[in-house]
Structure formats: structure tokens, C-alpha cells
Amino acid sequence: MPLPRFDRLPAERRELILGVARRRFAEHGTEGASYNKIIEAAGVSKTAAYHYFDGRDDLLAAVLDGVLERLLDALGPWCPARDAADFRARFAASASALAAHLRDHPDDLALADAAIGRIDVGPWLDWFGALVTDGQRLGVIRSDVDRGLLVSVTVAVIRAVDAWALARMRTESVAEAADLPESEATAQLWSLLCGLWSGTAAIADGEDSTDAR
Template identity: 55%
Template sequence: MPLPRFDRLAADRQAAILAVARVQFAEHGPEAASYNKIIELAGISKTAAYHYFDGKDDLLGAVLDDVGARVLGALGDWEPAGDAAGFWGQLRAGSGRLVAHLAEHPDDQALAPLALERPVAHAGTQWISGVVANGQELGIIRSDLDQALLVAVTTAVLQTLDGWALAGNAVGEEAWSLLAGLWGEPR
């Protein structure tokens, strides 16, 4: 969590510092990225940096929270659908927006797995919980299993499909069929 002085910086200055750090963490990895290099590239003194962050781990946390917010912003809100066609259309559209965002922002793509483990990413779990609950209401998703299990499995499948798409593979009907089969009523 950044120190209070960072929050008092102008929003564009905060964004600029986080952007520099995001690039460095994405290119070099959180362990190998140099705090001193980030400070230098951001155009701030070491003294100022320690007024904004407790150190590299604190800065990394701020970057990951920002990446999580950016990724979830690209995903958009889940609005309960009224029918199966609306449900599948909204799910495909959300996935498409997310894949497009990650393709356009490779730094977010590189850091997203770490970012989605952080508390700020709880909204992502809420999104998928909304998908599952809406799907259950519509009879698309089975209701005989614990909802937390369905959310966890759905999260894993959607992350795999996003990775599949980012690797240049088409996410066609077979991918959605896989998800539908996973969600289907037991035999």
C-alpha cells in the first residue's frame, strides 16, 4: 500500500510512476526489477520514492493493485442476463474485451496472474460469482455443487481460455461448449 504522500500526488503523476514501474516489473520480473532503476526512470529522487513507498515490495503492491483494477475495468460489470442468449453473449463480450485489453497492454498481461491474487482483485471473483449465480437462475449452470467450487473452476477455465486466445488461438464454439459441458446438469 503506498504511503499517504503518494495519494496526494496529482493523478497523472501517480499514473506515470506506476506506468514506469509496471514496465520494469513486467520486463524483468518482480524479483529482478531494480527499485533504483524504476526511481531513476520515473524521474523522482530516492528520498521522494521513500516518501511514497516503503520500498520495492510496496511499489510492486501498488502496481499490482493498479493492474488488477485495469484488468477488471476492461472486463466490465456483469449485468444479469434475462435469457440464455443474453447470458452467452455477455460472457463472450466480456472475454473479448479482456483479451483485447491484455493484447494491447502486454505489461498488464505479464503481471495479471500476480495482480489477480491480490485483495483488490476480489471484484473479479465477484464478477464470476455473478456469472455463476445468473447462469444458475437461468438453468444454464448446475446447482447441485457448492457455488465456491463452481466459481473456482469457472475462473480456471476462463483464465485458460484467455491464455489460449492470447497465444493466437481462436476461441471458437468448442471452447464455449467445454464451459457449457462443465456447467451442465449431472447425468
């Protein structure tokens, strides 16, 4: 987290510094961007920089926190659905809104996987926790598996599909790839999640996967 002196800077100055850092990390990668070049581009002396951040990793964490906050803002809060059809429609709308944000904010697109991947607890898991709880209430999501495990596995599946979709958005037509409600990405994600949530693909207790002959 930034040091207290950074938080006391005017909001415009904080956003300028974080904006420069975000662009540099997006362009050169979270491992490749130079801390010295970032602070130089932001017009911050080395002495001042170490009053604002403990170092490069601290600055990167602040940038990724900002990316995650914007992703969650794009998703919006999960509101309880009326029925199973409404649940799917709300899920598709959230996915579409997130994709539109990534289409319009290439720096966030470049850093999205890094931002999501560093989060083990917090608002990101809370969002999917609300999704799973609502799905269980409607009978869309199974209740015979521990809720925490279901949330973790749901996040893992969504992150894997997101990584695949983000790679396509970087290499294909962004506008086409971001059209999530009817896209291949959303269809495949929904199919994967339905198998996970319903348990229909599970082998019944005592059955083998091959015929016993």
C-alpha cells in the same frame, strides 16, 4: 498499498511513477525488475521513494492493483442475461473486450496473469460471482454444488485458459489471437465451462468408469 504521502501527490505524478514501474515490471518480470532502476527512471530519490512505498513489493502491488482495475473496466459489469443464448453472447462479448484491451495494452498483457493470480477475494471474484449467480438463475449453471466452490473453480478454469491464450498472444499474431468471439480460445473455454457447469461429464452415483464384467 502506497503510503499516504503517495496518495497526496498530484494525479499526473502518481500515474507517471506507476507507469514507469508498470513498464519495467512488464519488461523485466515481477521478480527481475530492479526497484532502484524503477525509481531512478521515474525521477524519484531513494529517500522520497520510501515515503511513498514500503518497498519493492509494495510498489509491485500498487502496479498490479492498477492492472486488475483496468482488466475489470474492460470486462465491464456483468448484467443479467435474458436467456441462455444471451448469457453466452454476453460472456463472449466480455471475453472479446478483455482480449482487445490486452492487445492494445502490452504492459497489462505482460502482467495480467500476475495481477489475477494474487487475488483471492475482491472485485475479480465478485465479477465471476455475478456470472455464476446469473447462470444459475437461467439454469445454465448447476445448483447442486456449493456456489462458492463453483465460483472458485470457474475462476481457476478461466485463469488456466487465459494463461494459455496470453502465451499465444505473446508469440503469435496478436490481432488474430485477440479475435475471441470466433477464436479457438473462446470455443475451448466455453466447452470446458459447459462441462463444469452442467455436470454432464460426471459419473452417476454408484456407477464405475468401466463396465463391470
